[in-house]
Amino acid sequence: MPYSTCKPQHDDHLHLQSLLQSARPFLRGQLENIDNKLPSLISVLKSVGAGECWHKHGTFLDHLIDIYRILKLWRSPDPVCLTGLFHSAYSNSYVNLAIFDPSTGRDVVRNHVGEEAERLIHLFCVVNRQKLIHDDLLFRYEDESELVRHVNESENSLIKARNSVFEDEEEEWRKKIQSVLPAEGIVMKHIKTGEDVHLSRRVVALFLLMTIADFSDQLFSFQDVLFDNADGTLKFSGNDWANALWPGDGKPGLWMNSLSRMGAIYTLIVREEELYLLKQSQQEQQKQELVNHSNRDEDIELVIPPIFENCTKILSAKDQIEARDLYWEGVCEVSKRGLDKCAELLNRSVVKNPFVGEPHVVLSQVYLSQGRFDEAEKEGEEGLRLLLEWGSPWDKRMSWEGWIAWCRVLIMKAKERSWPETSWGILNLGLVR
Numbered sequence: 527m528p529y530s531t532c533k534p535q536h537d538d539h540l541h542l543q544s545l546l547q548s549a550r551p552f553l554r555g556q557l558e559n560i561d562n563k564l565p566s567l568i569s570v571l572k573s574v575g576a577g578e579c580w581h582k583h584g585t586f587l588d589h590l591i592d593i594y595r596i597l598k599l600w601r602s603p604d605p606v607c608l609t610g611l612f613h614s615a616y617s618n619s620y621v622n623l624a625i626f627d628p629s630t631g632r633d634v635v636r637n638h639v640g641e642e643a644e645r646l647i648h649l650f651c652v653v654n655r656q657k658l659i660h661d662d663l664l665f666r667y668e669d670e671s672e673l674v675r676h677v678n679e680s681e682n683s684l685i686k687a688r689n690s691v692f693e694d695e696e697e698e699w700r701k702k703i704q705s706v707l708p709a710e711g712i713v714m715k716h717i718k719t720g721e722d723v724h725l726s727r728r729v730v731a732l733f734l735l736m737t738i739a740d741f742s743d744q745l746f747s748f749q750d751v752l753f754d755n756a757d758g759t760l761k762f763s764g765n766d767w768a769n770a771l772w773p774g775d776g777k778p779g780l781w782m783n784s785l786s787r788m789g790a791i792y793t794l795i796v797r798e799e800e801l802y803l804l805k806q807s808q809q810e811q812q813k814q815e816l817v818n819h820s821n822r823d824e825d826i827e828l829v830i831p832p833i834f835e836n837c838t839k840i841l842s843a844k845d846q847i848e849a850r851d852l853y854w855e856g857v858c859e860v861s862k863r864g865l866d867k868c869a870e871l872l873n874r875s876v877v878k879n880p881f882v883g884e885p886h887v888v889l890s891q892v893y894l895s896q897g898r899f900d901e902a903e904k905e906g907e908e909g910l911r912l913l914l915e916w917g918s919p920w921d922k923r924m925s926w927e928g929w930i931a932w933c934r935v936l937i938m939k940a941k942e943r944s945w946p947e948t949s950w951g952i953l954n955l956g957l958v959r
Contacts, residue, residue, distance in 0.1 A: 735829075
C-alpha cells in the first residue's frame with residue numbers, strides 16, 4: 527500500500543502512544559517483558575567481557591543492547607533481533623571484537639540464540655561488509671535522483687502487482703536492482719579463509735537493515751574527523767587518524783545522507799522480493815507446480831523501518847550539513863543570540879532535515895520559555911515520535927532514554943501550560959506522568 531504522511535490528529539496521538547508503549551519496557555529496564563530470555567542473554571554477553579570492550583560511542587555491550595532495541599522497535603522478527611544482539615560476537619570486517627571464538631564458540635552461541643539467529647550472526651561476521659554495503663550496493667546508486675525515481679517507480683509497480691497487473695520486467699528500476707542483487711543471491715569471499723559464501727537476497731537486505739541500525743547507534747562527529755567526512759557522504763575515504771581525538775566535540779555526525787540512501791535501496795530490495803514472489807505464485811498456480819526456493823531464505827521477514835518516511839525519502843548531503851550546523855548554532859549560541867534567534871535557527875534546521883527529533887525537542891523548550899504552550903506541545907510530540915521511531919539518538923551528547931525522558935517532561939509541562947521561571951525550578955523537573 528502507498529505510504530501516507532497525512533494522518534488525522536487523533537491517529538497521530540494513538541500512534542505516539544503505541545510507540546511509547548513498545549518502548550516502555552526498554553525505558554524501565556523490564557527486559558524480561560520483551561523476551562524472558564533477554565536478561566540471561568545479556569548476562570552471557572557480560573560474562574565474556576562485552577562490557578569491557580570499547581566501541582565507538584561507549585562499550586560493546588551497550589552497543590549490542592542498543593541494536594537489539596532498535597531492531598525490536600522496528601518490529602523485526604525475534605531471530606533478527608537476536609542477530610543484532612550478538613551481531614559482531616565473532617568479530618567482523620569492521621571491528622576486532624571476537625568475544626566468542628568462531629572455531630570453538632558457534633555451538634555455544636547457537637545454544638543461546640537458536641540455529642537460525644546463529645547462522646545469520648556467523649554470516650554477518652565472515653563477509654566483507656564494507657564491500658557488500660558500500661561497493662556492491664551503495665556506490666552502485668551514487669546518482670540520488672535515479673534512486674529517488676526508482677523508489678517512486680517501484681511503489682507504482684507494486685501497487686499494480688498486488689492487483690495482479692504485472693509491469694514489464696524490463697522496467698529500469700527492476701533491471702538495476704536485479705543486476706545488483708539477483709533473485710538467487712550473490713557469492714562473497716570468507717574474510718579469513720577465502721572460501722565462497724552464498725548470501726541470499728533476503729540476507730543481504732537484512733545486513734543492510736542491520737547496518738542502518740548499527741551506524742545510527744554509533745556514529746557521531748568523531749568518525750567525521752577520523753575519515754574526513756566533510757562532504758557528508760560517508761565514503762570512509764579519508765584518514766585523519768592523528769587529529770581524531772575521541773570523543774571530540776560531540777556534534778551530531780554526518781551519517782544521515784548515507785543511511786537514507788541505504789534505506790531507499792533496502793526498500794527497492796523488499797519491493798523486488800515481493801514482486802518476485804507474487805509473480806512466482808501466479809506462475810505456480812498456472813502451471814500447478816512447485817518451485818524450490820530453499821536457498822532464498824524466504825522465511826526471513828523483511829520489515830520496513832519507520833525512519834525517512836518508511837525508507838522512501840533521501841536526505842541530501844548538503845541539507846544534512848546545513849541542518850546539523852543550524853541546530854548546533856542554535857543550541858550552543860542561545861545565550862548570545864537569544865530565544866527568538868534560537869527558534870529561527872532550529873526551525874530552519876527542521877526544514878532542512880525533518881527526520882530527526884532533537885531539534886524539535888530543543889524547540890519545544892524554547893517555546894515553553896516563551897509561554898508558547900501549544901507550539902511547545904506540538905514540537906515536543908513530534909520530537910518524541912521521531913526519537914521513538916529511530917530507537918537511537920542523533921545528538922549523542924545524551925542517551926536515547928535521556929532525550930525521551932526530557933521530551934516527555936516538556937510535553938507534560940506544555941499540557942499543564944506552565945514552565946519554571948527559576949533555575950531551581952528547572953532542576954526540580956523530572957517526574958513524568
